[in-house]
Amino acid sequence: MATESTRDQIFAQTQQVVDFAFTAAVADVFPDMVRRSVPGYETVISQLGVLARHYAQTDSTIYDLGCSLGAATLAMATQVRQPGVQYICVDNSEAMIQRCEQRLQRQLPVASFQTLVEDICQVPMQRASIVVLNFTLQFIQPAARQALIERIYHALLPGGVLILSEKIKFAEADQQALMTELYLEFKRANGYSELEISQKRSALENVLIPDTLAVHHERLQRAGFSQSLVWFQNFVFASMIAVKA
Structure with a gap:
């Protein structure tokens, strides 16, 4: 099995591009892929631990939805001090879940997740103090997003939070153009070729559909959250926290 340090070369060769999917090949290179593709990813992951330390409630559940390899869960479990917390990691990619479970088994008590x-x-979902959607909602069909956010809201305990990290788009064309170009420079600086950038963009075009921050805030408010705010942003990526009163 590939190691977590395997370099992402998924799109390094000219190929017939199909819609992006979280296959075994992607799972093998995912740590390198996300580090080189999502500016601020390490910061988001580490600070999830700080947020979880503050918001976790005794005898509650923390859900990591779209967990990939479990980095968010590990960051939170390292910091949470409240007793009786159960972690539930969910992903529709069997390859991701297999690697996630192996990783968690090495680092967490088996009974805790x-x-x-x-x-x-x-x-x-039920009795949740924290639900994490870490760069996950963007892969859900837009028409299904409101219902998912509402299900999360109803699963949260009073005082519970949704932590939502996403690729975002901008309403103003000039802002979108500037942030997109800066993001492309980030990828070039991390060693991706123009071929890799172009082919991955084509693969994601019909799969990753971003919203503006305004749309996110409106969706969260409609679901019932008393407060939502951006706590982190880097180019075209942002993370929000939404609180249930």
Whole structure:
């Protein structure tokens, strides 16, 4: 099995581009891919631990929806001090969940977590103090996003939070153009070729559909959250926290 340090070369050769999917090949290179593709990713992951330390509640559940390899769960579990917290990691990619479970087994008590290969729009949730959607909602069909956010809201305990990290778009064309170009420079600086950038963009075009921050705030408010705010932003990526009163 590939190691976590395997370099992402998924799009390094000219190929017939198909819609992006979280396959075993992607899972093998995912740590390198996300580090070189998402500016501020390491900061978001580490600060999830700080947020979880503050918001976790005794005898509650923390859901990591679209968990990939479990980095968010590990960051939170390292910091949470409240007793009786259960972590549930959900992803529809079997390859991701297999690697996630192996990783968590090495670093967490087995009784403290559960991994599920399931559609996050269908997974049952209850007694949640924290729900994390870390660069996940952007892959859900836009028409299904409101219902998912509402399900999360109803699963949260009073005082619970949704932490939502996403690629975002900008309403103003000039801002969108500037932030896109700066983001492309970030990828070039991390060693991606123009071929890799172009082919991955084509693969993601129909799969990753971003919203503006205004749309996110409106969706969260409509679901019932009393407060939502951006706590981190880097080029075209942002992370928000939404609080249930």
